[in-house]
Amino acid sequence: MDQKIRILIIEDDEILRMAYRSLLSDVPGYQVLNAYPSFDDARRYLQAESPDVILLDIEMPGTNGLDALPVIKKMLPDVSIVILTVFDSEEMVFEALGKGASGYLTKNSPGARIIEAVREVRSGGGAMSTNVARIVMRSFQKNLNSPLTRRETEILELIAGGQTKSQVAQTLFIDTETVRSHVKNIYVKLDVNSKSEAIRTARDKRFI
Amino acid sequence: MDQKIRILIIEDDEILRMAYRSLLSDVPGYQVLNAYPSFDDARRYLQAESPDVILLDIEMPGTNGLDALPVIKKMLPDVSIVILTVFDSEEMVFEALGKGASGYLTKNSPGARIIEAVREVRSGGGAMSTNVARIVMRSFQKNLNSPLTRRETEILELIAGGQTKSQVAQTLFIDTETVRSHVKNIYVKLDVNSKSEAIRTARDKRFI
DNA sequence: CCAGACATCACCCAAAAAGGGGGATATTTG
DNA sequence: CAAATATCCCCCTTTTTGGGTGATGTCTGG
Numbered sequence: 001m002d003q004k005i006r007i008l009i010i011e012d013d014e015i016l017r018m019a020y021r022s023l024l025s026d027v028p029g030y031q032v033l034n035a036y037p038s039f040d041d042a043r044r045y046l047q048a049e050s051p052d053v054i055l056l057d058i059e060m061p062g063t064n065g066l067d068a069l070p071v072i073k074k075m076l077p078d079v080s081i082v083i084l085t086v087f088d089s090e091e092m093v094f095e096a097l098g099k100g101a102s103g104y105l106t107k108n109s110p111g112a113r114i115i116e117a118v119r120e121v122r123s124g125g126g127a128m129s130t131n132v133a134r135i136v137m138r139s140f141q142k143n144l145n146s147p148l149t150r151r152e153t154e155i156l157e158l159i160a161g162g163q164t165k166s167q168v169a170q171t172l173f174i175d176t177e178t179v180r181s182h183v184k185n186i187y188v189k190l191d192v193n194s195k196s197e198a199i200r201t202a203r204d205k206r207f208i
Numbered sequence: 209m210d211q212k213i214r215i216l217i218i219e220d221d222e223i224l225r226m227a228y229r230s231l232l233s234d235v236p237g238y239q240v241l242n243a244y245p246s247f248d249d250a251r252r253y254l255q256a257e258s259p260d261v262i263l264l265d266i267e268m269p270g271t272n273g274l275d276a277l278p279v280i281k282k283m284l285p286d287v288s289i290v291i292l293t294v295f296d297s298e299e300m301v302f303e304a305l306g307k308g309a310s311g312y313l314t315k316n317s318p319g320a321r322i323i324e325a326v327r328e329v330r331s332g333g334g335a336m337s338t339n340v341a342r343i344v345m346r347s348f349q350k351n352l353n354s355p356l357t358r359r360e361t362e363i364l365e366l367i368a369g370g371q372t373k374s375q376v377a378q379t380l381f382i383d384t385e386t387v388r389s390h391v392k393n394i395y396v397k398l399d400v401n402s403k404s405e406a407i408r409t410a411r412d413k414r415f416i
Numbered sequence: 417c418c419a420g421a422c423a424t425c426a427c428c429c430a431a432a433a434a435g436g437g438g439g440a441t442a443t444t445t446g
Numbered sequence: 447c448a449a450a451t452a453t454c455c456c457c458c459t460t461t462t463t464g465g466g467t468g469a470t471g472t473c474t475g476g
Contacts, residue, residue: 070352097348125338126345133334136344140305144278151423160370162407164462178424184464185422193464199370357451372433386453392435393451401435 002029005122008051009035010042010068011084012060016107020055020084023111030118037061039068046075053118056101058085058092066092069099080121084114088131090139097136103127143206147189155182157208160199210237213330216259217243218250218276219292220268224315228263228292231319238326245269247276254283261326264309266293266300274300277307288329292322296339298347305344311335351414355397363390365416368407 007024009032011017021035033049036042040062054072058065065083072081082103083096096104102121105114106129117127128136146153158168165183169176187193190201202208215232217240219225229243241257244250248270262280266273273291280289290311291304304312310329313322314337325335336344354361366376373391377384395401398409410416 073352094348097345098350100349100352102345120338120341123338124342126336126341126343127338128334128336128341128345130328130331130333130335133328133336133341134332135334136348137305137310137334137336140302140344141308142306144281144308149422161411162368162404164404166462167404174423175425177426180464181424181426184466187464195463196370196372196375203369359452374433382452383454385455388435389453389455390451395435403434 004029004031005118006050006052007032007118008042008046008049008054010037010039010054010060010065011035011057012037013057020114023114024118027115030115039063039065039071043071046072050076051079052122054079054081055084055114055118056081058083058087058096066095066099069096069101073100082114082117082121082127084109088129088135090135093132093135094139104132105129106131141206142208146205146207148186148202148207152182152186152189153208155179156186156198156202159183159195160202160208212237212239213326214258214260215240215326216250216254216257216262218245218247218262218268218273219243219265220245221265228322231322232326235323238323247271247273247279251279254280258284259287260330262287262289263292263322263326264289266291266295266304274303274307277304277309281308290325290329290335292317296337296343298343301340301343302347312340313337314339349414350416354413354415356394356410356415360390360394360397361416363387364394364406364410367391367403368410368416 007030009017009020009024011020014037017035017037021032024030025032033051034042034045038060056065056068056072063071065085069081072079080102081100082105083101084105084107085092086107088106093104103117103126105117105127109129113129120127148156154172155168158171159165163171165179166176169179172179186198190198192198192201215238217225217228217232219228222245225243225245229240232238233240241259242250242253246268264273264276264280271279273293277289280287288310289308290313291309292313292315293300294315296314301312311325311334313325313335317337321337328335356364362380363376366379367373371379373387374384377387380387394406398406400406400409
């Protein structure tokens with residue numbers, strides 16, 4: 001059998017901390033190295049214990065989980081971190097993912113889901129609770145009733161990508177005047193009169 | 209007990225189609241309305257059958273799943289669509305999510321995962337296989353070794369959001385000249401000399 | 417088949433923004 | 447304390463932008 005998955009728990013609530021510990025300790029192939037009530041407590045032992053997976057709470061005394069994330073990543077670049085929190089706001093999720101979390105579970109997740117998540121992140125996958133997945137997926141969703149034509153959308157996307165009209169023209173092999181013409185139409189449709197407004201409006205309404 | 213979850217399957221491979229059908233039919237609370245080998249076959253019956261969840265393949269004769277997605281969404285705005293495919297490329301995933309898929313499973317998903325996914329999407333959540341979750345999460349990940357300072361990153365993000373230097377200045381309550389100064393430093397650090405190059409480079413390297 | 421939507425290109429103009437130099441001066445932080 | 451960072455100032459030219467007005471070919475849905 002493979003090496004056991006070495007797990008570390010950082011969670012300030014004692015009841016939960018113990019619950020997670022016993023939950024995961026009982027899983028064959030899992031080994032809970034330790035469980036700390038805060039990142040500041042865990043910090044100096046991280047390198048020595050070198051866990052494979054860390055279950056990390058966000059709301060904690062001292063350094064919170066989101067601030068701890070990059071620090072942990074710097075100390076243990078190969079560790080997989082699973083956020084385990086009551087918060088499921090868009091900002092929290094995006095910040096955690098941006099800082100390199102491999103998983104994001106909310107605390108209503110059943111024990112089986114937590115066990116599963118540990119295995120998933122260790123084998124290179126991602127783990128999210130369904131409400132988090134919902135948030136993430138919605139952020140990708142485009143508005144299917146855009147007033148913009150395909151070409152207009154294409155052009156606005158390139159402009160939103162930072163290109164000037166003449167660069168867009170080069171990219172699409174059309175004349176700069178044509179791009180200008182499209183952009184004017186876009187402005188009318190979105191009821192704006194500058195590039196930045198157009199991008200903001202289009203993004204808000206998910207036209208791009 | 210609640211109303212059964214009404215399911216439709218669109219999958220060209222006959223073996224799989226039958227397998228999914230029998231898998232889901234056996235689940236209490238699930239009802240498989242029908243299983244079609246292509247979207248073009250399913251099309252005219254969609255409205256009448258009004259399923260809650262559609263399992264949708266991508267590679268199919270005729271209209272493929274990704275093109276079918278917006279059409280289905282237009283016909284049945286409240287349906288939850290779960291993509292079920294062998295493809296797990298970034299482009300496919302993003303396109304499917306952009307067009308309103310509520311789930312994206314790859315075909316190596318165990319039967320239990322498919323059953324679970326149907327329930328999840330129907331109750332408003334999102335469902336992804338772990339490899340897909342991985343792709344999605346990686347797309348959010350920032351480079352933690354950015355050469356840019358916090359302020360420079362902040363400014364470049366605003367510029368990438370379409371704002372001009374003077375708008376950025378207003379947003380951050382600083383002088384336009386200060387923004388200019390930061391931007392010059394950004395250009396040096398990224399070794400570029402225009403806004404569009406800076407945005408492209410920074411996005412490529414995930415500095416923003 | 418035909419009107420309307422769409423994509424393409426043209427030329428006029430003034431204002432705004434961008435980019436390249438050269439600096440200075442606090443403030444923060446390791 | 448020295449280095450990094452954030453702030454602001456002035457010079458200059460080139461590029462981009464946005465508004466107006468119009469034309470032409472193609473495609474497409476009713």
